[in-house]
Amino acid sequence: MCVRRCLVGLTFCTCYLASYLTNKYVLSVLKFTYPTLFQGWQTLIGGLLLHVSWKLGWAEINSTSRSDVSMWLPASVLFVGIIYAGSRALSKLAIPVFLTLHNVAEVIICGHQKCFRKEKTSPEKICSTLFLLAAAGCLPFNDPQFDPNGYFWAVIHLFCVGAYKIVQKSRKPNALSDIEQQYLNYMFSVVLLAVASHPTGDLFSVLDFPFLYFYRFHGSCCASGLLGFFLMLSTVKLKNLVAPGQYAAWIFFAKVITAGLSVLLFDMILTSAMVGCLLLGGLGEALLVFSEQKSS
Known part of the structure; x- marks a missing residue:
């Protein structure tokens, strides 16, 4: 079981690293700054x-009720915001900077738990x-x-x-699995981004993209x-296989490797x-991992 967890964790880190580096290459080096089309393609x-x-039976997606789908709709809207704004930001910022800012989302979550759910927060x-x-x-x-x-x-x-x-x-327990959530996110994102590609100007502006017919862009x-x-x-496999503290540790490890390697590959x-500042952000996330492991 330990070997299996390590293999899944290493697979996750490899995909995380490769995904960020590839996206950064397309967005910053090739300068394909048409987020509705790029994110629409990915979704x-x-x-x-x-x-x-x-x-084919490799993933389990059950028939969901309309109420479950409608309840998840706000999350799908936020998912579109995540990938669209993330694409715009990553095209302008270095990966270590982007990840440091991305981590501030934990401050929002912690503030919501403290102020609205009255949950006890560890020192x-x-x-x-505060560090983040x-x-x-x-x-x-x-x-x-x-x-x-x-x-x-x-x-x-x-x-x-x-x-x-x-x-x-x-969300309600057992209402939608992680795979079902992502399936709805994909479907909603494709429709919304396709509709938005014309008003944003991406649909026709992409015709002027200089690498549009180059194999390295297609690849x-x-x-x-x-x-x-x-x-x-x-990510789904790792989340369901390990404890929350270990899951947070794998994410932290993937971010450190990705940020470190990106410095060598991009200007x-x-x-x-x-x-x-970057080290302070890393220390903040390391403390977050420690608190997750302590509470799990």
């Missing part, structure tokens, strides 16, 4: 592969949220490659992530769709102050 591939997996978790918030708050003032548009979309992204996790935790887009699907599957200017 279309994910939805089709999940549907095929369901029909470690409080310190963690301080790291993200100091980053804009110490980022040599500061891009206000990137930070704006990162803030939208982290609020959507926080709200999505709150909705996910408040990167196909890889991003497949990797996103396998990342989703490995990023590092100053001592910026490194300090």
Whole structure:
């Protein structure tokens, strides 16, 4: 069982790393900044592969009632916000910066649990949220490659992530499985992003994209769709296989590896102050992992 958990965890980390690096390459190096089309493509591939997996018996998707689907609709809207804003932010920000800002979603979740659900919060978790918030708050003032548009979309992204996790935790037990939730997210995202591609101008602007007929662009887009699907599957598998504390530890490990390797592969200017902000954010997430393991 331990070997199986390690294999699933390593698979998750590999998919996480490859997915982020591929998306960053398409968004920043190739500069394919048409989020409705890029994210619409990824969710279309994910939805089709999940549907095929369901029909072949590899994934279990039960018939759900209309009430369950309608109750999950707000989460699907937030999911679209997550991937759209995340795509816009990642095209402008370095991966370590993006991940540090992404982690602030935990502050929103912790604040909701403390203020609205009156849950007891451990000192470690409080310190963690303070470190995460301080790291993200100091980053804009110490980022040599500061891009206000990137930070704006990162803030939208982290609020959507926080709200999505709150909705996910408040759902009725056994109402929808993780796979069923993702299936609905994919279906809703494909429709909404397809409709939004015309008003946003992406549908016709993409015709001017210089690499539209290049094989490296086609290959990167196909890889991003497949990797996103396998990342989703490995995430669900890992979440159901290990304790919450171990799950948080694997996510932290994947983020550290991804952030570290991205510095070597993509242009990023590092100053001592910026490194300090990133390390403070890493310390905050490490404390969060410790608090999860302590409580599980």
